[in-house]
Amino acid sequence: GPQEAAVEIDGCFACAVVTRARVASGALSAVNSTSVITFNVTSPLAPGTHNVSVGLALAMPFTALASFQIQVYDASSPAVISFHPSAGTRTAGARVAVQLGSFPLAGSASDIVATVGSLVASVAGASVSGSVTTVMLELPPSPWAGSSRVTLAASPASDRFASFDFVYAEECDYAGFCASVPGGLVPDPLAVSRMPPSVECDPSACVAASTLASPALVHQSVLSGPRAGGTLVDLFVSDLPASGPEGVLVLFGTAIAQVDALTVSASGIAQISVRSPPGEGTVAGSVTPLLGKAAAAFGFAYDRAPSGAATATSSATSCAVGTNATVVLTLSNWGTFPGVAHTVTVG
Structure with missing residues (x-):
């Protein structure tokens, strides 16, 4: 009792x-x-x-x-009762559930103003149960690590607000973490690229260096293009530790290519869509993941440039009015432009 x-x-x-x-x-x-x-x-x-x-x-x-x-908390002013989680990765931000007391929600969740320092946080939803208001926040990534003050107001016009401190932490340093594992393991770049950002390190991402597979070219959609560049080339690469275009560096020789898109299929093959930069001759290309050291190699041939002015000779120079004639044009120094249509104008 x-x-x-x-x-x-x-x-x-x-x-x-x-x-x-x-x-x-x-x-x-x-x-x-x-x-x-x-x-x-x-x-x-x-x-x-x-x-x-x-x-x-x-x-x-x-x-x-x-x-x-x-x-x-003081019933006369808003106060944070609890919030979870209290920390998240600096680069990914976090979804945080906040319980507040004396937080009058007269309108909808979209009226709530939430900031993280000088950054704006979005409100995913809000509900009221008795005197407690629960707000779901989407905190943005932060340019720096450390504690940041999160402030909430029920509306833009409200001068009453509640606040709490959220800790932005750096993501796990897998290089240092794996090196500290007995046996001197190394991070698997492919496994790390597929893991969500986390402060906690996952031991399953640490492997023996001898077991790592290097990226390799599986298929290349286009092998040549004009010297001016701009050719769309799709490169299909296996074992590439990258999930987006910002995770790779593609070179045509020493020139950096524009990466339009990068997608990974269910089988793990990455399709990288790039635009060839200007160049000449046949160059050795490479796809280097920013998370790894090994690169996938490919080749690309720029169309041959003419050695002089283009000239043309004809097998016939005239024909009778109203009749058809077969004319063979012999072109010199025309250059090679595979897949490019050319027009011959008569008259």
């Missing part, structure tokens, strides 16, 4: 009175039983966090059997 339980708040027994205590489950077991205890706070508590301990009323000295914290 309630007379058997005692609650103290910050060491104060007179600050709380147990009104109900019962065994919810496992009444015959002293180890796996679950009890529900209801108590009232009888003394004013200052806004902030307070430590609560629960124990047996007749035990002397008092021994805490369970401890937790409660958050007390």
Whole structure:
């Protein structure tokens, strides 16, 4: 019963009175039983966090059997009761659920204004249950690591706001983490590229260096193009540790190519769509993932340039009016432009 339980708040027994205590489950077991205890706070508590301990009323000295914290807020102004998670990766941002007290939500969730330092956070949703408002925030990536103050207001016109500190952390440094594993492992770039950003390191991404597969060219859609560049080339590469166009560097010789898109199929083959830069002759190309050191090689031939002015000779120079004639044109120094249509104008 309630007379058997005692609650103290910050060491104060007179600050709380147990009104109900019962065994919810496992009444015959002293180890796996679950009890529900209801108590009232009888003394004013200052806004902030307070430590609560629960124990047996007749035990002397008092021994805490369970401890937790409660958050007390001023009903006259908004206050953050809880938020989760409290930290996330700097480069990915985070979705954070925030519970607030005295946060009047007169309009919709879209009216809520949320900022992270000088950055704007988006509100994914909000709900009200009694005096508690729950807001789901989408925090943006941060250009720096460390603690940032998140501030919420119920509307742009509101001068009442609540705030909390969110910690942006750097992602796991797999190079250092894997090197510290017994055996001197190395990160698998392909595995790391497919993992969501996380502060925690996943040991499964660490492998022996001898087991790493290098990226390799599977197929190339176009082998040649004009010297002016701009040819769309699709490169299909296996074992490429990249999931987006920003994760690779494509070179035609020493010239950097524009990467339009990069997609990865279910079989793990990456399709990279690039535009050839201007160039001459036959060049050796490479696809280098920014997460790895090995590169996939390919070749590309720029169309041969004419050695002089283009000239043309004809097998016939005239024909009778109203008749057809077969004329063979012999072109010199025309250059080679595969796939490019040419027009001959008569008259």
